[in-house]
Amino acid sequence: MFKPTTIKDIAKALNLSTSTVSRALRGGYEISEETKRIVLDYAEKINFTRNPIALSLKERRSYSIGVVVCEVANPFFSQAINGIESIAYNKGYHVIISQTHDKYSREVINTEHLANRSVDGLLISMSAETKDYAHIEKLHKQGLPIVFFDRILKDIDTYKVISNNFQGAYNATEFLAKQGCKNIAHIANAKQLSITEDRKKGYEKALLDNGLEVDDSMIKYCEHGGDNKEEVESAIEDLLNRENKPDGIFVASDRLSIGCLTAIKKHSHGVSPLIAGFSNSDVVSLLKPSISSVMQPAFEMGRKAAELLIDIIESKYPIENFETFVLETEFKINE
Amino acid sequence: MFKPTTIKDIAKALNLSTSTVSRALRGGYEISEETKRIVLDYAEKINFTRNPIALSLKERRSYSIGVVVCEVANPFFSQAINGIESIAYNKGYHVIISQTHDKYSREVINTEHLANRSVDGLLISMSAETKDYAHIEKLHKQGLPIVFFDRILKDIDTYKVISNNFQGAYNATEFLAKQGCKNIAHIANAKQLSITEDRKKGYEKALLDNGLEVDDSMIKYCEHGGDNKEEVESAIEDLLNRENKPDGIFVASDRLSIGCLTAIKKHSHGVSPLIAGFSNSDVVSLLKPSISSVMQPAFEMGRKAAELLIDIIESKYPIENFETFVLETEFKINE
């Protein structure tokens, strides 16, 4: 079954050598126009494509890039993936997506799996659980091209693409303050995530700039990125049971927001706090306690990250200085 | 850069032949226990994995399966993909996901791209735009294993996994009727999609069974599956501008629902119709005009489809009779 044609078949059919066929196919200049025509026409006729696996073996590369994210169902990541694909596709690369579901163990396995020579480079957004990143470091040391986006590893020297998390968090928190909130809580992602730190700083700065106090007990971290609902629910429950209930909540991510809202619906008797947070979902404006959202340029971030990765892959010489690209967020008010 | 170890390296290091190493690695019974131990230990020590590309070339298969869906951001598909991955991963297959964005052209390109020998089989859910399926037929004829799920092609003889679309549609429509709706509209997907036909039948049957009339002008098809918002918006606008406005709407899909709600919010002055429809999103219960939803067993569908595909791939002999598996939906009321 499914026995594809090879250049050997073409060579035989046309009474040429395989190398001539190969060269004609790739447009080698040493081949006479006439032969080239004959080969090309014939290849076209039988709808020939060369075996990418053989090509990979030969060239020691697979023309595919691996993408490691926590969850494809997350609007931010699905948009980023669209951006990645748009670039990859144009440059002739396959995109292999793998999900960690924010588990450290899955991240280790998936990166290894992808890296074991089936992929030319890796685009990674770290899993929430990951504290030890020896697995990444190892691949990086071995010379596998890696670009981080969104949830980056600051210590690893390569290209990184992030959004302005500080400013986004600042905007959202300031919005809540300007709306009159005096007691603004923060539902954060896992502590070890780069975005968590940056967003927390923006939150704190906005509080201070608006004459409010930073109270660490108002900050709840979700170590599993909201992967299990109990985590978010108990955080919200805690907050709503305080004597000084929050009148505003700054939520750090999309998945957290949904959990948040569900929990609030369940536990807030009466008025619910005002909510603002990072989200790339388009349903956010349709939600009952609506959420004003910090939208990240997900598609652009994906594009940029893919571009950079392919730059590294195709670069003849090791890249000297790696930059970190910071893209701006957009704040959208939903009353 | 990134020069991985080969069995040749191991052979040299251990003073054995490559064939001995190869056999030891795959546990060939002809190798002495001692040699096996030595090789295995060494391989373990240097963290050796054999080059999957060379393996692919040799075995004429890539241990990867391609998944073609319209959109990864769609909750139904992301859940189905999780199901697919859970099986594929266990059986040692990579999953390559590609999106058509419901475009016919992308579907043709992506299936070709995947099929050109880099993939051992294909899991497909048809794009909304596709009317001509010669591209699928061709691959099928060439012997490439294909399994359809959700949006299937009835004419192609292979395994198919769907949910009970008729019953799901029936349940949703009946729910609306029982709530007192007298004038129930239907926002449908593209006409040529298998699910469209089945769901429409369920909708019509429920109307009739509940003493309501079927009025074709109350059925609006979205040929691009809601890919462009105008499509859904104008459908809703049309419906709401009728002299006999619908008091209930049965929506055929998740993406359509969001568009629907947005449009309703914009165009319905005063009371909005009751809405029920197919959706696998968990936010649906949080939406302002809330949606009661028919949930498909997406994860299970993905699992089943992947299982069947791998069965075909690994089957020694051509499969005789292909079944179509129908899984039940679940109806969830959101007040």
Added chain:
DNA sequence: TTGAAAGCGCTAACAT
């Protein structure tokens, strides 16, 4: 029990 060698499909020196 182990090794030598051919071959999967393709490319690229190196001939001619």
Added chain:
DNA sequence: ATGTTAGCGCTTTCAA
């Protein structure tokens, strides 16, 4: 301008 050949990493007959 075209052909011959070796080799990418691995498996597998065949021989020893």
